[in-house]
Amino acid sequence: MKVHTTNYENTFIEVAEDSPATSGEIPKQKGNAKTIANIEFEMISSNPYKYSSDDVLFQVFADRNDLTKSEYNEAREKFFSKGQACLRASPLTKRYGWGIHNNENGKIALFGMETEEYQKLSKDKNLKIVKAMRSSRK
Numbered sequence: 392m393k394v395h396t397t398n399y400e401n402t403f404i405e406v407a408e409d410s411p412a413t414s415g416e417i418p419k420q421k422g423n424a425k426t427i428a429n430i431e432f433e434m435i436s437s438n439p440y441k442y443s444s445d446d447v448l449f450q451v452f453a454d455r456n457d458l459t460k461s462e463y464n465e466a467r468e469k470f471f472s473k474g475q476a477c478l479r480a481s482p483l484t485k486r487y488g489w490g491i492h493n494n495e496n497g498k499i500a501l502f503g504m505e506t507e508e509y510q511k512l513s514k515d516k517n518l519k520i521v522k523a524m525r526s527s528r529k
Contacts, residue, residue: 395474403493410504415501428481435500440496441498449471
């Protein structure tokens with residue numbers, strides 16, 4: 392079975408051109424259920440460079456489908472047997488003003504678009520710079 396990945400290495404995902412955010416915003420929870428943005432934000436912001444993109448996207452899937460830990464291995468294999476949207480399509484990069492740095496090991500951290508670190512990373516010649524996906528067509 393082919394395994395797909397959403398991981399990047401030495402890459403910086405910039406905030407989408409059409410994002411309404413002017414700085415990194417903490418996503419608001421809607422009702423009792425955590426949104427995709429909530430889960431991604433909590434995982435990445437409290438554990439910089441601990442998780443890969445694949446780890447975060449699978450955890451969102453697992454949480455939203457109420458998987459138990461014992462189901463993870465098989466479910467993860469199945470989840471990545473199909474191509475998945477990468478974090479360029481994440482609400483964090485499209486709507487909430489967060490850039491995502493992927494280090495040389497494919498581990499990720501968030502940087503608000505208003506920060507000095509974001510500005511440095513977005514101009515770093517050693518990184519591949521990609522924009523998050525737009526929410527609307529041009």
